[in-house]
Amino acid sequence: MLIRRGLVLGRTAQLAARSRLASSLSVDVNAQGIAMLRLDVPGEKQNTLSDDVVGEFSAAMDQIESDPAIRAAVLISAKPGSFVAGANIKTIEALGASTKEKVAEAAGAGQAVMDRISGMQGKKPWVAAIDGPCLGGGLELALTCAHRVATTSSKTGLGLPEVMLGLLPGFGGTQRLPKLVGMAAALDMMLTGKTIKAARAKKMGLVDLAVDPYALERTAVAVALEAADGKRKPFKRKRSWMDWALEKTPPGRNLMFGQAAKTVAKQAKGKYPAPPAILECARTGLEGGHAAGSKAERDNFGTLALTAESAALRGLFFGSTACKKNPFGEPKLKVETLAVLGAGLMGAGIAEVSAAKQMRVLLKDRDLKGLSRGQAQIGKNLGAKLKKKRLTQFAHDLTLSHVTGLTDETASWTRHFGQADLVIEAVFEEMSVKHKVVKEMEAVLPPHAIIASNTSTLPIGEIAAAAKRPENVVGMHYFSPVDKMPLLEVITHDKTSKEVASAAVDVGIRQGKTVIAVKDVPGFYVNRCLGPFLVEALALLQQGVSPEAINKALTSFGFPVGGVTLADEVGIDVTRHVVSNLMGEQPKFLGVRMEGADLSMLDAFVEKGLLGKKSSKGFFDYSDPKAKSRSVTPEAAELIKKFADPNKSAKDLPPNQLAERMVLRFVCEAIHCLDAGVIRTARDGDIGACFGIGFPPFLGGPFMYVDRIGAAEVVSKLEALQAEHGDQFAPPALLREHAAKGSKFHS
Numbered sequence: 001m002l003i004r005r006g007l008v009l010g011r012t013a014q015l016a017a018r019s020r021l022a023s024s025l026s027v028d029v030n031a032q033g034i035a036m037l038r039l040d041v042p043g044e045k046q047n048t049l050s051d052d053v054v055g056e057f058s059a060a061m062d063q064i065e066s067d068p069a070i071r072a073a074v075l076i077s078a079k080p081g082s083f084v085a086g087a088n089i090k091t092i093e094a095l096g097a098s099t100k101e102k103v104a105e106a107a108g109a110g111q112a113v114m115d116r117i118s119g120m121q122g123k124k125p126w127v128a129a130i131d132g133p134c135l136g137g138g139l140e141l142a143l144t145c146a147h148r149v150a151t152t153s154s155k156t157g158l159g160l161p162e163v164m165l166g167l168l169p170g171f172g173g174t175q176r177l178p179k180l181v182g183m184a185a186a187l188d189m190m191l192t193g194k195t196i197k198a199a200r201a202k203k204m205g206l207v208d209l210a211v212d213p214y215a216l217e218r219t220a221v222a223v224a225l226e227a228a229d230g231k232r233k234p235f236k237r238k239r240s241w242m243d244w245a246l247e248k249t250p251p252g253r254n255l256m257f258g259q260a261a262k263t264v265a266k267q268a269k270g271k272y273p274a275p276p277a278i279l280e281c282a283r284t285g286l287e288g289g290h291a292a293g294s295k296a297e298r299d300n301f302g303t304l305a306l307t308a309e310s311a312a313l314r315g316l317f318f319g320s321t322a323c324k325k326n327p328f329g330e331p332k333l334k335v336e337t338l339a340v341l342g343a344g345l346m347g348a349g350i351a352e353v354s355a356a357k358q359m360r361v362l363l364k365d366r367d368l369k370g371l372s373r374g375q376a377q378i379g380k381n382l383g384a385k386l387k388k389k390r391l392t393q394f395a396h397d398l399t400l401s402h403v404t405g406l407t408d409e410t411a412s413w414t415r416h417f418g419q420a421d422l423v424i425e426a427v428f429e430e431m432s433v434k435h436k437v438v439k440e441m442e443a444v445l446p447p448h449a450i451i452a453s454n455t456s457t458l459p460i461g462e463i464a465a466a467a468k469r470p471e472n473v474v475g476m477h478y479f480s481p482v483d484k485m486p487l488l489e490v491i492t493h494d495k496t497s498k499e500v501a502s503a504a505v506d507v508g509i510r511q512g513k514t515v516i517a518v519k520d521v522p523g524f525y526v527n528r529c530l531g532p533f534l535v536e537a538l539a540l541l542q543q544g545v546s547p548e549a550i551n552k553a554l555t556s557f558g559f560p561v562g563g564v565t566l567a568d569e570v571g572i573d574v575t576r577h578v579v580s581n582l583m584g585e586q587p588k589f590l591g592v593r594m595e596g597a598d599l600s601m602l603d604a605f606v607e608k609g610l611l612g613k614k615s616s617k618g619f620f621d622y623s624d625p626k627a628k629s630r631s632v633t634p635e636a637a638e639l640i641k642k643f644a645d646p647n648k649s650a651k652d653l654p655p656n657q658l659a660e661r662m663v664l665r666f667v668c669e670a671i672h673c674l675d676a677g678v679i680r681t682a683r684d685g686d687i688g689a690c691f692g693i694g695f696p697p698f699l700g701g702p703f704m705y706v707d708r709i710g711a712a713e714v715v716s717k718l719e720a721l722q723a724e725h726g727d728q729f730a731p732p733a734l735l736r737e738h739a740a741k742g743s744k745f746h747s
Helices: 011-021 051-066 089-095 100-119 137-143 161-165 173-181 183-192 198-204 213-228 241-248 250-268 274-288 290-305 308-322 345-355 368-387 393-401 413-417 431-444 460-464 498-510 526-542 547-557 563-570 572-582 600-607 634-642 655-675 682-693 702-709 711-725 733-741
Strands: 025-029 034-039 072-077 126-130 133-135 147-151 157-159 209-211 337-341 360-365 403-407 422-425 450-453 473-478 487-492 514-519
Touching: 025 051, 034 051, 034 213, 051 100, 072 213, 089 308, 100 137, 100 290, 126 137, 126 213, 133 137, 137 157, 137 173, 147 198, 147 213, 161 183, 161 274, 161 308, 173 183, 173 274, 173 290, 183 241, 183 250, 183 274, 198 209, 209 213, 241 250, 250 274, 274 290, 308 682, 308 702, 337 345, 345 360, 345 368, 345 393, 345 403, 345 473, 360 368, 360 413, 368 393, 368 403, 393 403, 403 413, 413 431, 422 431, 422 498, 431 450, 431 460, 450 498, 460 473, 473 498, 487 498, 487 682, 498 514, 514 682, 526 547, 526 563, 526 572, 526 600, 526 655, 526 682, 547 563, 547 655, 563 572, 572 600, 600 634, 655 682, 655 702, 655 711, 655 733, 682 702, 702 711, 711 733
Parallel strands: 034 072, 072 126, 126 147, 133 157, 147 209, 337 360, 337 422, 360 403, 422 450, 450 473, 487 514
Antiparallel strands: 025 034, 473 487
């Protein structure tokens, strides 16, 4: 016998000691009979549920059930700021090579463990003590507990994001969540994958208490004691009459699920199979009970795990995870003070995402008017997040406090910049202006400071040519709007030092961006691929296809916006600038790969002031911001007619062929970029395309798209288009190699 904290443990001590030798889960029993289950998956920053970890829960349950001294349990993470981030995606990836029956069987094994934990709650209640991410399988685990206590930490969030991987909650989440928070709220969480903060979770009944992180363990223990003594009962929501009508009557269920199905069909457009499967599982459980719903859940999980859509989305997940690792290694210089030149849309956005991560930001513009506009943009964005409770008042005020506004008239601006570790210029896209900025900055910055350009197309090496310390110059290409677009391209020229590149990537990662390292070529990666894509959109316009038809073809293909609308949103003047920077002779420029349309059409649009959304007129009319649909402006219609190609007509092509022509030109340029070393890997290319311009995620990006339909098939399509339209469709040599070998870009 062992005496510990006044408790005679006997067999319990032996089991606990053995459990502590296990890889992830330890069990200790305190003097009050509360078993403390501490989860700590070794070698991982976040706890995840693998087969081994789930197996350890079975052993822990054996101990808790068999020991009469244990009255209740607290499940808590030994990793600060990390509860359980979900199931181990690598385990799911390994199951992808199995049959759907074997995948369903694996999900069923997980369900059985969750059901067993749930079944213990009437006798020995569990309390989930949540600090940090509680996602996917982590939330499903927490849902089996009688009570949940979550911290108010900014890192804490609860959600079921499986839909974002083309999957559904497979450990009982589609069954338990609706019972706890109601079907409407549960469907909202499961169909969007949104993450809920502790305060909101408390309000909706998802957690019992929201507490300060320092109070988590003692509060969870107190709740467990109250539950063991029968003084605290599990939360039971009170149904309103509307909830009762929607969930308990056939007409109500038909209405609720019918409306949800219509919304899913409109948003998913038949491209994502997971949302309809989630609806099926939730409805089956509501109408047929937990056993029937669980069977539907594991069967659908088995089917979804083997779909091409889920494989593509999982590929993007692995790619984005890989992008969180710095390819240049840990930086020797940790950027603490970041300066931003230019308080326009881009500059203010860069300042906002930096200040939100507690970097000190110096935001400078020429005059007070420009600075005030940028500060107002930051305040408006933060205010909207505060109103939606996505931000606390403290976080709102703290972020604003990190931004110091400066102008040319501020006497001390040079002293402030003398403390900067990195300055990001977001000034006018003109090389002479960039050179002036570089010289001005080198005169006031400390010798170690980095100068980064947010240029979208200008060569970084040419910008650095004006510098005394060219090794300190790098490109950091953000995408608009910066506070919403996740991608950052870090561009190194041939003299950029590794330390500078490392520091730039580190800043991007700390800002919450998905960072890809890109070679210094015109257009870099995303805009380089976008050039031929937009040229083909112009070619189709000139061949008689309406702007509306081009847009519809691309949105039906899976893009968030059509190609013509994209040009309007980017700005037709900017589009012209991007296109002109890509024209010229190879190898520096794209040569024949930019042919196919009369590009002087863009000059004509700019001359008439048709700049797109920012001027209220472009291809479409934006003068009424509340309009539900956009009409082609008369001026645009006239110019399209003027530049029509009398020798070709594409207006009778079906939408899939219209989209394919544009997409294949993007794909070809992406492959050229990989072959030329513009991007490091095919995975980086997929991430850049999906996160930069919204290449359909369910296709996984241009390289996974080729893998999906086969390189030989893509070559065949390109050769047919080349014969009909010209060498702008010539298949890249690297693509031909893959076609000949029958190999893929992704192993």
